[in-house]
Amino acid sequence: MNEFNGEVRKMMIILSKATLENVYAAFVLANGARMEGIEAEMFFTFFGLEAIHKGKLEHLHTATVGNPALHMPTLLGGLPGVEALATNMMKKEMEKIDMPDVLEFLDILKASGVKLWACKLAMEMFHYKKEDMYDDLDGVITVGDFYKQGSGLGTHMLFV
Amino acid sequence: MQTQLANTTVDVNEEGYLTNFAQWTPAVAEAIAKDLNITLTPRHWEVITYLQNEYKNDSPLSIRKIGKSGVVDIKEFYQLFPNAPLKAATKIAGIPKPASCI
Numbered sequence: 001m002n003e004f005n006g007e008v009r010k011m012m013i014i015l016s017k018a019t020l021e022n023v024y025a026a027f028v029l030a031n032g033a034r035m036e037g038i039e040a041e042m043f044f045t046f047f048g049l050e051a052i053h054k055g056k057l058e059h060l061h062t063a064t065v066g067n068p069a070l071h072m073p074t075l076l077g078g079l080p081g082v083e084a085l086a087t088n089m090m091k092k093e094m095e096k097i098d099m100p101d102v103l104e105f106l107d108i109l110k111a112s113g114v115k116l117w118a119c120k121l122a123m124e125m126f127h128y129k130k131e132d133m134y135d136d137l138d139g140v141i142t143v144g145d146f147y148k149q150g151s152g153l154g155t156h157m158l159f160v
Numbered sequence: 161m162q163t164q165l166a167n168t169t170v171d172v173n174e175e176g177y178l179t180n181f182a183q184w185t186p187a188v189a190e191a192i193a194k195d196l197n198i199t200l201t202p203r204h205w206e207v208i209t210y211l212q213n214e215y216k217n218d219s220p221l222s223i224r225k226i227g228k229s230g231v232v233d234i235k236e237f238y239q240l241f242p243n244a245p246l247k248a249a250t251k252i253a254g255i256p257k258p259a260s261c262i
Contacts, residue, residue, distance in 0.1 A: 032261055037243030099262060100224055108224060111234035113237060 009154025010039040012146065014106045015048035017160065020060045020090060026160040027105045034112040042109070043146045045119035048160075050127060052118060054136040058104045078135045103134075110136045115149070117141050167193040181215075184254030196241075199251045200252070204240055207232050208253045215255040216241055221246065223259040 009035040013027040024081055026042065033040040050056040064070060064077035066087050076082060091101075100108060111118065118140045130140055141149075150157060166187035171179045178184055178217050189208065194202050200208075210231040214221055219242070223246060227234040242247040250257055 028261055033221065034238075035244060035260075036246075078163055085169075098222060098224060107236060108227060111227065111238070112223065113238055 007154055008033075008038050008148065008156055009155070010041070010140065010152065012041050012043065012150040012155060012157040014043045014146075014159045015051060016046045017024065018047040018056075018060055020049035020062045020087060022046075022160050023060055024094070024099065024105075025100065026051075026076065026158075027102075028136065029160075030094060030109055030114045031105075031112060034109075034114060039113075040109075040147075041115040041117065041149055042117060043117045043141075046125075047124045049118060049122055049128060049133075050135060051102060052116065053132055054058060054134060055108075057134070060102060062090045089099060098110060106134050106136070117149070119143070119146075177252075177256065177257055178254040181212075181254050184225060188254065189252050192254075196248050196252070198241060198252070200234065201240075203232070203236075204252075205236065207240060211249055211253040212255060213256065216254070221250070221258040224262055238240050 011030065013026050013030050015023065017023070026048075030040040030042055046053050050060060060106070061083050062070075062082045065071060065074055067077070070077070070086065072082075072086075099105075107118070116134065116136055116137045118128075118130075120140050120142050123130075123140055130137070161172060161175070161221075162169050163176075168183070168188065170183040170188060173179055176195075176251070178188070189201060193204070193226065196203055198204070210229055211221065214225075225236060226232060226246070232240070237245050237249070246260070247257055249258075
C-alpha cells in the first residue's frame, strides 16, 4: 500500500456474469470510480458479454434458483414465470432509486469516460460478432491486452 | 471551521465545502475553482446556476440527473469539471457534496 499512499488511481472491472444484480454492481462500481476521479475500464467476458449484447442486454434476469438471499424455496424459484416476476420487482425498485436501465447505464459509463472491452475468447466461444454488441464498445481484446490497459501504479482489478 | 476565500471569511467543513450558502458569492466560487485548477467559463456558470437551483428545490443530484437536465450532457460535464465532476461542481456552487452512488 505504499504507492500513492494506497490511493486508487484506476479500476479494472471484469464482468463474467449476466445476472441483473451482478451487472448493476459492476456498473455502479465503474461509474462510482469515475465520479471520484478514478479511471475505470470494464472487461466483459463469458456470460458478462450479455450485458453488452444488443439483443440480450434488455432481457437480463435476477437468478431465483441458487440465490439464497431471495429467501425463496429452490423448488419455487424454478417454476415458470417466477424468475420473470422477481426480475420485474427488482427493476421496479431500481427505477425508484433512479437507477438507469442497462442500455442507458452503458451510455452513462461511456460518456463518463469508462472504457468498455469485450473478451475476444468469449466472443468466439459464443459466436458473437462485433456488430451484435453495444455500438460504442472500445474494442474486442485479449486478456493480455486488458492487463496492458491496467498497467501503471495505483491500478486495482476486480472480478464480478 | 472557517477559512479565507476571496478576501472574505467563510464557514467550511473538513472537505472545504461551504456550510452556509448565504456566504457564497461569485468571487468565492472563483477562488474555490482556482484551488481545483478550473477556470470558470460561461458554460461553467450555467451548470453552477442549475446546481444551485436544484439545491434550493431540495432536489437530490446525481450524474444521471445532470445528463437529463438539458443544461449539460455527461460528457461535457466531465470536460468542464475534470476528475470528480459532481464533487467539484457542487463545491464551487457552494452547496453540499451529493451523497449519490449514480
